Amino acid sequence: MESNVHQGQLRGPFTAEQELFTLIKEAAAVPFTYITHIGVQTDIRNIIIVNGKEYEIGKTGIYEIGNTEITSLKFKENVDINTIVDYTIEEDNI
Numbered sequence: 001m002e003s004n005v006h007q008g009q010l011r012g013p014f015t016a017e018q019e020l021f022t023l024i025k026e027a028a029a030v031p032f033t034y035i036t037h038i039g040v041q042t043d044i045r046n047i048i049i050v051n052g053k054e055y056e057i058g059k060t061g062i063y064e065i066g067n068t069e070i071t072s073l074k075f076k077e078n079v080d081i082n083t084i085v086d087y088t089i090e091e092d093n094i
Contacts, residue, residue, distance in 0.1 A: 004091040006030060012042075012083030020073040020085060030091040037066035037088035038073065046083075047076035 010023055024035065040048055040063045047054050048063055051072050057063050066088075073085070 004030075004093070005036075005088060006032075006091060007086065007088050009087070010085040011081065012079050013081050014075050014079050014083060016077050017074050020075075021071060024073075024087055024089070028089060030089070032089040032092055033069075033071075035070040035073065035087050035089055036068065037064075038070060039064040039086040040084070042075075042079050042083040046079055049074040049076060 006028065008024065008027060010020060010027070014020065021035065025032075038050070040057070041061055042048075042057055042063075044057055044059055044061050046057045048057065049055075049072070050065065050070055054076065055063055075083075
């Protein structure tokens with residue numbers, strides 16, 4: 001049985017307010033409606049905006065959220081090449 005769950009990764013740099021959801025849509029080999037899980041590694045105090053809500057990256061430099069429906073993902077400021085965004089999507093049933 002084939003899985004409908006797919007994972008991927010984006011690497012910075014990213015510009016302020018750049019919509020990462022769009023980049024993931026373009027990179028995905030399958031159609032999907034939302035991201036179900038993200039893991040972000042970036043500099044502490046960077047701010048990530050998930051579905052319009054801001055989250056400050058804490059002292060570990062990692063932010064992770066799962067079991068959700070993410071349709072918008074941005075950084076508030078420019079972030080550098082060391083920023084990594086891991087994501088999980090579920091293929092739409094067509």
